[in-house]
Amino acid sequence: MSRTWSEKSIYLALPFWCSLALIPLVWGAAIWGGMAFFLVFLATWLLFPFLDLIFGLNLENENTDKDLSSLFWYKLLLLCWPTLQFFTIFGLIYYACSSEFSKLESIGLFLAVGAISGIVGINYSHELMHNSGRIERRLSDFLLGMVLYSHFRSEHLLVHHRYVGTPRDGVTAKYDESFYEFLFRVIPTCLASAFNAEIQKLKRKNLRWYDFKNPFYLYLFLQLSFAALAYALGGSWGIILFFWQAFVAVFHLELVNYIEHYGLTRKYLGNGKYEHTKPHHSWNAAQKATNWLLINLQRHSDHHYNPNR
Template identity: 35%
Template structure:
């Protein structure tokens, strides 16, 4: 199924049929504001505070199922004009104040309202979820060369005290993706609950080390204001310190939970995006160049509209500076059975995740264990379970072309 909403882009005769639909990338994060506003303006019912969470975990997967997938790509001759069109940048710019307003309004709402624990939990989850959209926005703009976009990425990432992602993702994850050296690439047999304890601290330490090395090469102190880990961290410190001064120290644990839940949304995405996929080592000792088949891909319509095409992750890793509106689908890619929001639900139940994804992983790599990034502790068990000792598919197994 392809998108039916159309608006001509006027780019070399190409019509971007998703042009106006990218506004969903603004509308879905705004839902974090809807609950508190309805609570204040309509009636003090806690159910309002769960609206954005219900939409994310129930409505979006349902819409992905109903609307299906879009396998269409923009023609390459239209891409230069498509990427130069400022409309697509303005959409991302508009999300920055939306996220800041949403975060501030929800924190102030919590500071001034005595909610039952399940009401506070609802706001923590919805606000943290909006920070997850902020991390996705920081991901999109952090790859760009325009200085304004790079600073907007840092300002957005600062909301969740996760500014080190700006360094770690661009210079660490993209270098080491789909290898055992990457803390942000999940391994076959690794649950989300095990992965989070490896990915979160690993991301910070790698970012700090990368930035320390860069500054040392430049002859500057790691504590310089040019440190791109410290820059967003200082914005975060001022923001959180100001809110504590206004609302009291009791707001700190709430903000910490919100920041954690926001960071966990990134962890969920990282877990899904490269599960079990492995780049092979060449005779030189270097890993092969990252290709589209080293990432899981999804073309589900609504969740892609809500996430600036993050789910076309295969093309993103192969061509990281390519803007969201230009990302392509390729044939014979590892494919997810649902969009990210449906997959998030699956990760919470590891036995179900392994049941669904391990078979897909084996099919994607042709049952070749040399192309699988195993959790070391489970490697031998998984090889025996799936009959991979000789790199051959077990009898009757379906092998991807």
């Protein structure tokens, strides 16, 4: 018997919900203690690449004219995640700081937490920021605030997509640039470029940089609020764990950024102009399983060619 379209949309979306399995996994690691936090890395770094060998590639391009209602189950996943991540990060801060956890165990556990908030959380925030809805944008800010990287939204939308593959895009890794050179270059430069991009956006509206329409007020409020909550739940050690998971999350984000455009540049046409962004200006990967976890982030050429797809 053939499936209805609603049943088919659930069936197609279901594999992408695999990320939810990481939540009970990291809570289990907290309960078991010791080296159990490695289970998260076994899942994200080893299990999914192994599943890629089994499930192979997906080389099909989705129909862009489909009814938006067919995306309900994909969107629901994005809307559910921020709450799950919030209670996981701060629940585990309280648990680690109020139990008999050793400092070393806590560091290991929040290494795993940071991997989840980076691999899944920042990735989902990226998907949400490309939505035009106000709720989706705020949820993106909510997720980025939890990893102290709120400016990523401004940098990504106003700088990266416009200047990818050019010297003005700090996120395009240079040929022969090592990852660690890239990492410690991109963290400060992207903060500065994001702030400058928002200033220029305000100037076009005849507004000053300190106008309350500058989203950096919201970014700062969210980050300070989350840091204060971490301190309230776990004291000085709680805030150390919070900052640690944020660094690990950003590390994972920038590792992906490093790979996605490494050594690729757009041709300079003169008069400050570059050729249009084309599929060959991004590195792609079509492995099914890891794209389920990363909600097709690895199909990056299409994302830059049509950011709102």
